[in-house]
Amino acid sequence: MRLRDAAALSAMNxxxxxxxxxxxxxxxxxxxxxxxxxxxxxxxxxxxxxFQITRLGVDKVWITALEENTLKAEDGxxxxxxxxxxxxxxxxxxxxxxxxxxxxxxxVSGYDQAMEAVHGTQAARGRLFSAREYDGSAxxxxxxxxxxxxxxxxxxxxxxxxxxxxxxxxxxxxxxAQAAAAANGMVILPLRTFMDTYGTGNVxxxxxxxxxGRRADEMGDMAVAAxxxxxxxxxxxxxxxxxxxxxxxxxxxxxxxxxxxMLTGGIGVMNILLVSVRERRREIGLIKAIGGTSRQxxxxxxxxxxxxxxxxxxxxxxxxxxxxxxxxxxxxxxAAVSIASAxxxxxxxxxxxxxxxxxxxxxxxxxxxxxxxxxx
Numbered sequence: 001m002r003l004r005d006a007a008a009l010s011a012m013n014x015x016x017x018x019x020x021x022x023x024x025x026x027x028x029x030x031x032x033x034x035x036x037x038x039x040x041x042x043x044x045x046x047x048x049x050x051f052q053i054t055r056l057g058v059d060k061v062w063i064t065a066l067e068e069n070t071l072k073a074e075d076g077x078x079x080x081x082x083x084x085x086x087x088x089x090x091x092x093x094x095x096x097x098x099x100x101x102x103x104x105x106x107x108v109s110g111y112d113q114a115m116e117a118v119h120g121t122q123a124a125r126g127r128l129f130s131a132r133e134y135d136g137s138a139x140x141x142x143x144x145x146x147x148x149x150x151x152x153x154x155x156x157x158x159x160x161x162x163x164x165x166x167x168x169x170x171x172x173x174x175x176x177a178q179a180a181a182a183a184n185g186m187v188i189l190p191l192r193t194f195m196d197t198y199g200t201g202n203v204x205x206x207x208x209x210x211x212x213g214r215r216a217d218e219m220g221d222m223a224v225a226a227x228x229x230x231x232x233x234x235x236x237x238x239x240x241x242x243x244x245x246x247x248x249x250x251x252x253x254x255x256x257x258x259x260x261x262m263l264t265g266g267i268g269v270m271n272i273l274l275v276s277v278r279e280r281r282r283e284i285g286l287i288k289a290i291g292g293t294s295r296q297x298x299x300x301x302x303x304x305x306x307x308x309x310x311x312x313x314x315x316x317x318x319x320x321x322x323x324x325x326x327x328x329x330x331x332x333x334x335a336a337v338s339i340a341s342a343x344x345x346x347x348x349x350x351x352x353x354x355x356x357x358x359x360x361x362x363x364x365x366x367x368x369x370x371x372x373x374x375x376x
Contacts, residue, residue, distance in 0.1 A: 009300055013276070014307055024272045025312045028352070031262025032316025032345050036337055037323040038258050042251030044328065044335035049247050060118070061220040061235045063087075063206040069230035070202040073191055076112055079206050082226030083219050088114035091194055091203040097187055098160040099150045099168075106146050107186045108161055109175075110194025110203075118209045119175055121188075126155040126170025129190055133169075136192035140166040146185020147171045161187055162197045216240070266352040269308045273301060273360035281367065288369040298365035305357025306350050313349025317342045 014021045063079060065071045076089030092109040113134045115121050121128060124144055133139050140161065147154050154168050172188055195201060208223055210216045220233025277284070284297055320337050328335045 011307065013280075013304060014311075020272065021308070021311075024268055024308055025315055027268040028262065028265030028309055028312030028349065029315035029319055031258060031260075031265045032313055032349055033319030033323060034258035034261055035255060036317065036320035036341060036345050037327065038251060038254040039341060040320065040324050040335050040337050041328060041331075041333060042247070042254070044333045045251070046244065046247045048333060049243050059210045059216070061208040061210060061216050061223065061233050063208065063220070063223050063227070063231055063233050064204070066230045066232060071204070071206060071231075072201065073112060073195070073203055075203070075227060076114060076206045078226055079208055079223045080114070083208060083222050085209055085211055085214075085219065086114050086117040087206055087208040087223070088112055088118035089191060089203045089206050090115075091191065091198075091200065093198065095162060097146075099154060099157060102150055104146065104149050104184045106184050108189065108194070109186060110189045110191040112191040115188075118207050121172050122174050123170045124173040126168070128170055128172070134190045134192065136196055137190060138164060138166045138193060139169045139190065140193075141170050141172040141188040142168055143172055143175055143186045143188070146187065149184050159187075161189070164193075164197045166193070210235075262348075262352070265312060266309065266356040269305055269312075269353065270356040270359060272308070273305055273357060274363065276304070277301065277360050277364045277367075280364075284364055284367050285369045288367075294365035297367075298361040301361040301364045302354060302357045305360065306353035309349040309353030309356075310346065313346035316349065317345060320345075 063071070063075075071089070073089050076087045080087040088111055090109060090111045092107055094105065095108050096103050097106050097108065098104075111119070113129075113131060116128060121141075123141075125147075126141075128141065129137075129139060140159065142150070142154060150159075155170060156168065158165050158167050166189065175186060175188065189197065191203070206223070208219060210219055215237060216235035217233075217237040220235050224231050224233050287297055287300075288294070317337065320342075324335050324337055
C-alpha cells in the first residue's frame with residue numbers, strides 16, 4: 001500500500017461518518033482558534049499600551065544637574081553626540097505674560113533647534129520657528145490653552161514676556177508643561193531668546209528621545225557618563241517594563257488556557273481513533289491478510305489523525321478570523337490574524353495529530369489478522 005493509497009483511504013474513512021468527523025474537528029478547532037485569537041488580540045493590546053504610554057512621554061529621558069552643577073545650552077549637543085539620538089536643551093520659568101489688555105500667568109519655556117524632533121511639536125495654526133530664529137529672534141509660540149486664554153486670535157500679534165516684546169508666529173500643539181501650575185498655558189521661545197530675556201546662561205534640563213528598541217535607563221546612563229559627575233537621568237523605564245509585564249502575563253495566562261482546550265481536542269482525536277480501531281477490526285484484518293504490513297496499517301491511522309487535526313487547524317484559523325474581528329471591535333482594538341501566526345498554528349495542529357495518533361496506530365498495527373477477522 002503506497003502513501004497515496006493510505007491518504008485516499010484516510011479521506012474515505014473521514015467521509016463515511018461526517019457528523020463524527022465534524023464534531024471531532026470542532027473540538028480541536030475551538031482550541032486553535034482560541035489560541036490564535038488570544039495571541040493576536042494580546043499583541044494588538046500590547047501595541048495599544050505602548051502607544052498610550054508613549055503619549056505620556058515614556059520615550060524620553062530627562063537629564064538634570066544636581067545642586068552643585070549646572071547645565072549649559074551646549075550640553076544638549078554633548079548628549080546627542082554620546083548617545084546617537086536627538087537631545088533638546090530646555091529652560092523654563094513661571095511668569096506673567098501680557099497681550100493687549102490681558103495678563104495671564106503662564107509657563108515660559110525655551111528650547112533649542114531639536115525641539116520639534118524630541119518633543120514632537122506641531123503647528124496647530126501659524127508656523128514653528130525657522131532655523132535662523134533659534135539664534136535669538138524675538139519670536140514666540142503659544143500653546144492652545146494660552147491662545148484661548150488670550151482671546152484666540154493671537155498669531156502675528158506682539159506680547160510682553162518678561163521685559164521683552166515678542167511676536168507670536170504660531171500656536172503649538174503636542175507640548176506638555178513641566179509645571180503643574182501652568183494651567184493657563186505655555187509660551188515657547190527659542191532657547192537663546194529665553195536666555196537673553198532672563199539673563200541666564202543655564203538650562204533647566206536636557207530632554208533626550210529614546211529610539212524604538214532602546215532602553216531609556218541605558219541611554220540615560222550613557223548621557224550621564226558623557227556629562228560627568230553631578231548629573232542625573234530620569235525616565236519612566238520601570239513603568240514601561242511594568243506595563244509590558246502585566247500585558248504579557250495576562251496574554252500568556254489566556255494562551256495557556258486556550259492551549260489546554262487545544263490539547264483536549266487532541267485527546268478527543270485519539271479517543272475517536274481508538275474507537276475507530278475497534279470498529280474496523282475486519283478492515284485491518286483484510287489489509288494484513290492480503291499482504292499489508294503492520295507499518296502500513298500504523299501509517300494509515302496516523303494519517304487519519306493528521307487529517308483530523310489539519311482540518312481542525314484550518315477551521316480554527318477561520319474561526320480566529322471571525323473572533324478577532326468580533327472581539328476586536330467589541331474591546332476597541334484594530335487587529336488581524338497574520339500568516340506568520342496562522343501557518344505555525346496549522347503546523348502545530350498537524351504535530352498534535354502525529355502525537356495523539358501514535359497510540360491508536362500502534363494498537364492497530366499490533367493486531368493479528370486472524371484475531372481481527374475472527375472478532376467480527
